[in-house]
Amino acid sequence: MTALARPVAALGASEFRIALRNRWVTITVAMMALFALVLSAAGSAPTGDVGVDALSVTVASLTSLGVYLVPLMALLMSFDAVAGEIERGTLSLTLTYPVSRSTILLGKFAAHLAVLSIAVGAGYGLAAVAALVVDPEATAGLPALWRLFWSSLLLGAVFLAIGYALSAVARRPGAAAGLAIGVWLALVVLYDLGLLAAVVADGGGAFTTHALPWLLLANPADAFRLYNLAASEATSAAAGLGGAAQTIPVLHALISILLWPLAAFALAVVALRRVTP
Amino acid sequence: MNSLTLSQVTKTYDGVTALDAVAFTVAPGERVALLGHNGAGKSTLMKIILGLIPATSGQVTVLGAAPGSQTARDGTAYLPENVAFHPALTGLEQIRLYLRLRGDDPARAMDLLDRVGLGQAARRRIGTYSKGMRQRVGLAQALIGNPRLLVLDEPTSGLDPVSRRDFYTILDGLAAEGAAILLSSHALTEVEARTDRIVILSQGRLMANDTLAALRRRAALPIRLHIAARPGAADEVAAQLAGGRRNGVMVDLTCGHDDKLARLGDIAALKGLIEDVEIIPPSLEDLYSHFSRRDGQ
Ligand SMILES: Nc1ncnc2c1ncn2[C@@H]1O[C@H](COP(=O)(O)OP(=O)(O)O)[C@@H](O)[C@H]1O
Numbered sequence: 001m002t003a004l005a006r007p008v009a010a011l012g013a014s015e016f017r018i019a020l021r022n023r024w025v026t027i028t029v030a031m032m033a034l035f036a037l038v039l040s041a042a043g044s045a046p047t048g049d050v051g052v053d054a055l056s057v058t059v060a061s062l063t064s065l066g067v068y069l070v071p072l073m074a075l076l077m078s079f080d081a082v083a084g085e086i087e088r089g090t091l092s093l094t095l096t097y098p099v100s101r102s103t104i105l106l107g108k109f110a111a112h113l114a115v116l117s118i119a120v121g122a123g124y125g126l127a128a129v130a131a132l133v134v135d136p137e138a139t140a141g142l143p144a145l146w147r148l149f150w151s152s153l154l155l156g157a158v159f160l161a162i163g164y165a166l167s168a169v170a171r172r173p174g175a176a177a178g179l180a181i182g183v184w185l186a187l188v189v190l191y192d193l194g195l196l197a198a199v200v201a202d203g204g205g206a207f208t209t210h211a212l213p214w215l216l217l218a219n220p221a222d223a224f225r226l227y228n229l230a231a232s233e234a235t236s237a238a239a240g241l242g243g244a245a246q247t248i249p250v251l252h253a254l255i256s257i258l259l260w261p262l263a264a265f266a267l268a269v270v271a272l273r274r275v276t277p
Numbered sequence: 278m279n280s281l282t283l284s285q286v287t288k289t290y291d292g293v294t295a296l297d298a299v300a301f302t303v304a305p306g307e308r309v310a311l312l313g314h315n316g317a318g319k320s321t322l323m324k325i326i327l328g329l330i331p332a333t334s335g336q337v338t339v340l341g342a343a344p345g346s347q348t349a350r351d352g353t354a355y356l357p358e359n360v361a362f363h364p365a366l367t368g369l370e371q372i373r374l375y376l377r378l379r380g381d382d383p384a385r386a387m388d389l390l391d392r393v394g395l396g397q398a399a400r401r402r403i404g405t406y407s408k409g410m411r412q413r414v415g416l417a418q419a420l421i422g423n424p425r426l427l428v429l430d431e432p433t434s435g436l437d438p439v440s441r442r443d444f445y446t447i448l449d450g451l452a453a454e455g456a457a458i459l460l461s462s463h464a465l466t467e468v469e470a471r472t473d474r475i476v477i478l479s480q481g482r483l484m485a486n487d488t489l490a491a492l493r494r495r496a497a498l499p500i501r502l503h504i505a506a507r508p509g510a511a512d513e514v515a516a517q518l519a520g521g522r523r524n525g526v527m528v529d530l531t532c533g534h535d536d537k538l539a540r541l542g543d544i545a546a547l548k549g550l551i552e553d554v555e556i557i558p559p560s561l562e563d564l565y566s567h568f569s570r571r572d573g574q
Pocket residue numbers: 290294295313314315316317318319320321322
């Protein structure tokens with residue numbers, strides 16, 4: 001293995017164990033699986049829609065679920081990553097090993113992303129199996145489900161990196177947890193409510209036509225939702241801000257969800273570099 | 278060549294001086310104890326040596342290289358103060374990780390844990406360990422890769438007396454193989470027999486840097502003589518020797534280092550009245566207060 005891959009693999013394996021033994025991670029994985037099953041049960045009920053298979057309907061519901069749960073799961077794993085190590089004194093110890101700060105973050109990132117892919121994969125996989133059991137036509141929805149899977153990982157990657165940055169800035173696990181909850185509320189819940197209120201106040205004016213699409217793209221959670229909904233036309237009815245979704249090209253949403261993880265990870269590295277152990 | 282050389286190392290935090298022109302060296306095979314009150318600057322000095330924080334001014338050379346450089350990191354082991362490893366990992370998993378980070382064979386983990394007496398508990402989660410056991414995990418990781426310099430921040434705090442003795446036995450072995458050891462401590466008596474040299478820091482300033490014997494000579498603190506008199510003879514012994522009487526049988530004297538033999542001669546002259554004599558040299562605590570207060574007066 002190369003000089004970089006070896007410590008990343010070592011740190012990653014260790015963090016992976018820690019995450020698997022984390023009670024909160026277990027709870028969110030179970031929640032993910034449970035919700036996925038409930039949604040697919042609801043999705044496989046006869047809808048009356050012609051030409052829409054059970055899985056495509058489920059994917060639309062899973063998108064709405066993922067936009068809340070995936071960032072939450074990511075933040076739960078990441079908020080303690082730096083602050084916990086500062087508090088325990090292990091960060092200064094690890095930094096005296098021949099390991100760089102970005103290597104430390106990469107190790108954690110790889111491990112947390114792996115846990116996330118297991119959780120999301122299990123949840124979405126269950127939903128797919130349930131849909132295929134009731135509706136043989138459901139294979140038509142598999143591409144949409146696959147797209148939902150990898151875009152969920154990108155969304156998770158963004159919030160993992162945001163969690164590391166918050167953790168490094170806060171320095172104490174309690175403060176980091178508070179910040180993480182705040183960021184989750186702000187980006188996943190309040191942001192959309194704010195936009196909705198602005199759209200209503202604007203009444204179809206310049207804000208709605210010019211600013212809104214960019215503001216939606218600027219938020220990774222919205223970009224994720226837009227990408228999945230816009231990419232599968234059958235389900236656009238489920239969009240909260242559905243009207244705007246039509247006006248934004250899929251490519252823009254894709255670029256946003258691809259760039260966000262890189263930007264957030266760079267931010268996390270900068271934040272960790274500023275930590276004095 | 279010295280393993281560690283510090284010259285005029287100064288560190289200020291927002292105008293507060295944590296270290297003030299500290300200079301000393303540690304040679305290969307030497308065990309140096311860094312003593313000082315809380316806040317004296319011991320941990321700060323160690324973090325500078327490790328390259329974790331920069332010095333405000335001054336020069337530090339670690340194994341011939343700059344602090345935090347590849348050479349310095351490869352050859353230096355550190356045990357931070359009050360380190361707490363992740364409670365969800367087992368001792369074995371934790372040490373395997375540190376072995377991998379040094380590019381060493383993870384299969385050595387069990388040997389290292391055996392060496393610090395954790396073989397039995399290796400497969401248990403660190404969350405179930407006592408403070409002393411966690412400290413041993415820290416020591417085990419410090420032994421990885423035959424370090425040429427060990428920087429140990431209060432390594433024996435929380436250890437029971439037997440564990441402390443084991444701990445120093447391991448350090449003795451490392452020093453015998455040529456490793457330089459810098460350790461900070463509060464427990465003065467344990468440092469006494471187990472280190473070659475003592476550095477005393479007080480409010481960031483180096484107050485002393487010498488062997489224990491030399492510090493004793495320089496401080497010239499009074500030696501105490503405890504004399505046990507025969508029953509009923511305590512008053513007479515006290516009068517003859519111009520000493521203070523502590524109780525019915527004991528008479529206490531103090532004398533300078535150079536007067537010691539003369540005073541013992543005086544005591545020997547009264548041998549019919551005397552049961553026993555005990556010579557008590559200045560304790561390390563006395564020395565420590567002498568050197569760490571000298572400046573404040
Ligand atoms: N990060 C910091 N910011 C400001 N002051 C600090 C910081 N770290 C240590 N100090 C101060 O530097 C002095 C030395 O602290 P320290 O090295 O921890 O002492 P010791 O380890 O001997 O107990 C203390 O006065 C402490 O308050």
